[in-house]
Amino acid sequence: MKILMFGRGVISTLYxxxxxxxxxxxxxxxxxGRAADFGSSVDVDIRDGRASSKGKPVQENWPITLREDLEPDHDYDLIIVSVNHDQLDSAVDFLQPRVGGATILIFNNVWADPAAAISRLPREQVTWGFPGGGGGFDVSTLHGGIVRSIFLGDIDGSSRTDRHRVVRELFTDAEFSISDIADFRSWLWFHFILDAGIMVGWLRMGSFDALVRSRPALKEVVRLIREMIPVLTAKGGTSRFGAAAARFIPASVIGFAMQKLLTGDNLFTFIMTQAQNTGHNNYKAQADYPRDVLADARRLGVAVPRLEANEPAFR
Ligand SMILES: NC(=O)C1=CN([C@@H]2O[C@H](COP(=O)(O)OP(=O)(O)OC[C@H]3O[C@@H](n4cnc5c(N)ncnc54)[C@H](OP(=O)(O)O)[C@@H]3O)[C@@H](O)[C@H]2O)C=CC1
Ligand SMILES: CC(C)(CO)C(=O)C(=O)O
Known part of the structure; x- marks a missing residue:
């Protein structure tokens, strides 16, 4: 398949x-103007979790092809868009006259209404997913990892198309396993709330390492996530299993489980540590999550006193 990765970011380079x-x-x-800055290869220093759960170390100089234009009659089969959520609008603007016959896979965080976010693209050509891997760039070296699983989701019937099936096959042929998500809009919003809670904790504690070492700080993250769930439902989402768990299981129990996961000798901890150590999550990238949730809470009249009390950390 002929694939165009939109941007040369962390996720687009990994996948x-x-x-x-x-x-x-x-x-x-x-x-x-960016091709010359990026250069014609990437130093890849990652763990590949498709073969083993801890991840097989990979170190190589990977030659890449960059292009600074995209003609409307291009012959890409698939365009994978993985940008920061506040960049999605401009990506859609760029792609709108240039989609051609390609399938578009939106593969990033989304806090807007997903259908509205891509309304300028031909809906039947759009598929939805989310990466399981991550990391960051240290100058031109990519540090991080991919895990075996990726998420593919349904938005308004998008998973019932041939294009979705082709994307599914592409990833399974590449040895990924697929987690299928039926109500992907709610999943994306819950994931965003998770990120918002973690980012508040990270900003307050000064680092991801400090956050995951502190049980009280993790407990506070769980309480923040719990408080933000009504924002998700006020936006029209449904409280899924994860959200229900965050709501009803005591914060101390979830905090303990999070600490076990985030400090363990596993690929997920490795990826988050690489994202931290490369400075991938700068202040803006971190603050955008809780700031955007708070803006919607205020717009929708949902009380979030805990998040508001933390606002100085992300204003
Ligand atoms: N990194 C991680 O660990 C993880 C990230 N994610 C999510 O995946 C998504 C992508 O993240 P990530 O890859 O880290 O982000 P990056 O910032 O590394 O990559 C985004 C890339 O898209 C480019 N881009 C954005 N808009 C345009 C545009 N209009 N034209 C051309 N290029 C554009 C950016 O270019 P420029 O720099 O010039 O703006 C940048 O290179 C986010 O939603 C993130 O939350 C999910 C799991 C883990
Ligand atoms: C891992 C994290 C929080 C930052 O790199 C992220 O972008 C995501 O999971 O959406």
Whole structure:
């Protein structure tokens, strides 16, 4: 398959690498003028969790093809968009006259209404997913990892199309396993709330390491997540299993489980540590999550006193 990764960010590079190794042709679209900054290869220093749960170490210099334009009659089969949630609008603006016959996979956080966010694209060409991996760039070296699982979801029937099936096959052929999510809009919003809670804790404690070492700080993250769930439902989402668990299981129990997961010798901890150590999550990237949830809470009249009390950390 001929694939265009939109941007040369962390997720697009990780999954572009995996998909090219699986036999696909992969190019990157970058903003005009950026190709020279990025150069013609990436130093990859990652763990590949498809073969083993701890991840097989990979270190290589990977030659890549960057392009600074995209003609409307291009012949890409698939365009994978993985940008920061506040960049999705501009990505859609760019792609709207240039979709051609390609399937678009939106593969990032979304806090807007997903259907509205892509309303300028041909709806039947759009599929939805979310990465399981992550990390960050240290200058031109990519540090992080991919886990075996990726998420593919349904928004308004999008998972019943042939295009969705082709995307599914692409990832399974590349040795990924798929977690299918029926109500992906609620899943995306719950995931965003999780990130918002973690980012408040991270900002307050000064680092991800400090956050995961502190049981009280993790407990506070759980309480924040719990408080934000009504924002998700006020937006029209439903309280899924994760949200229900966050609501009814005591914060101390979830805090304990989070600490076990986030300090353990596992690929997830490794990925988060790489994201932290490379400075991938700068202040803006962290503060955007709780700030956007708070803005919607205020707009929808949902009381979030705990989040408001933490506002100085992310204003
Ligand atoms: N990194 C991680 O550990 C994880 C990230 N995610 C999620 O995945 C998504 C992507 O994250 P990540 O890859 O880390 O982000 P990055 O900031 O590394 O990558 C985004 C890339 O998209 C480019 N881009 C954005 N808008 C445009 C545009 N209009 N034209 C051209 N290029 C554009 C950016 O370019 P520029 O720099 O020039 O703006 C950047 O290179 C986010 O939603 C994130 O929350 C999910 C799990 C883990
Ligand atoms: C891992 C994290 C919080 C930051 O890198 C992220 O972007 C995500 O999970 O959505």
């Amino acid at each position: 572009g690498w995996a998909l090219e190794k699986a036999g696909n042709e992969v190019d990157f679209y970058v903003r005009p």
